[in-house]
Amino acid sequence: MLKVDNINVYYGKIHALKDVSLEVHPGEIVALIGANGAGKSTTLKTISGLLRSKTGSINFMDENISHTEAYKLVSKGMAHVPEGRHVFLQMTVLENLELGAYTSGKYVKEGIQNVFNRFPRLKHRKNQIAGTLSGGEQQMLAMGRALMSRPKLIMMDEPSMGLAPILVEQIFDIIRDLHESGTTILLVEQNAEMALRIADRAYVLESGRIKLSGTGAELAQSDEIKKAYLGG
């Protein structure tokens, strides 16, 4: 479904991604883990077209999207929940969701119903300004907003960041749920333990390079990973 092939991404002179390749097959949950500054967010931003790679190629649904503008990828079935949520703080929950359906106008009502079923807390706050939501609610809104475009692939950048443990559990339950309902997921996480537990496969990024890859279970057992990311 998604094939990233040898991409190199620069911020001016900073070489942020070095020959990164990865693949996501239909129906998988793939985790991308790594320390702060490893290049995880850069990878997602390059896939979704917010950044450009100098070399290499990105294929999505058998189409080369290396030069496709970000806004066009939404209607091709890609959704990106950015790090730090980036909900529209001055707009209401409903308006945020409507924007999520910007390219798939026909399904607004149905989509909003689905999101409210998945995130009942949002329903009670639908006319509230997003800036007044709690962090967890904003994360749910960001995920709900991404679901409004009925994506085939959803990429999430640290959805558990800054949330209380109980909320982290909830967010991971929702991810698992999404996966079971047929959505393919590329998950970026610092919480390596949780991520490896639900992932079919995972990649480890270190200083802009893919260091390791394998199934979630394999990586969770690997000594290297245990030492670096799982606290022993």
Added chain:
Amino acid sequence: MTFVSNLINGISLGSVYAIIALGYTMVYGIAKMLNFAHGDVIMVGAYASYCTMIYLNWHPLLSILFSIVVCTILGVVIEAFAYKPLRRAGSLAVLITAIGVSYLLQNAALLIWGSTPKIFTSVVNIKPLSLFGGKLTITAESIVTVAACVLIMIGLTLFTQKTKMGKAMRAVSEDKDAAELMGVNVNTTISTTFAIGSALAAVAGVLLCSAYPTLVPTTGSMPGIKAFTAAVFGGIGSIPGTMLGGILLGIIEIFSKSYISTSLSDAIVFAVLIIVLLVKPTGILGKKVTEKV
């Protein structure tokens, strides 16, 4: 009665400022840039209307429409050629470019129409309203200007709150990348904003010259700067704030002209701006800007 008539003149002048300021506010809100050429678009709009009325004998309404079309195209072209290539450049580069565009338009106008003032014929040919047995007269221009301003504000508010494009604009103004991830074409949205702002500039130009009929290539620059001041004063980025800022500025200007000194009126206007910004840096109705890292 002079007080009331001054107040009316102030509101009317302020309405012109408000219409111009709305253009500044929209462009600033969405593209995060100060389009210093905005005032000169006003001037081009006034010339477009003048020429079609005088040389081609067009009906005033038709000439206004023509002027709106010319300015809309001009605004979109300026954005596409001068600002779009600088989308990722620093704000100083953009500001300098905007100043360059402003001079370009003024000098082009100087070449085409020369420096001799043209006397604009008012597009409103209705008799003034006479009240209290002639003690108070309100020009039809004033009434039309204020009405246009109110209509524009209502229209813009509905547009940004209710329409899909309007919501996309608000999204882009808050967070460009996130809007792009929703499938919003940010470039198109910015062009549309320039189109709307420039169309408003055309209306403002025609109304301004109907009330103050001397038209020269620099006609737009002072009102442009004042309208920008008004936008900052009321709260740049906020439609009601901008409108309020424009009207207050008009009132302050007319009152200082008639009660203090004609030559000091501009100084007083800017002094008030400075005081307001010292007390409330975001302007009267401005929202707190949430800068994200």
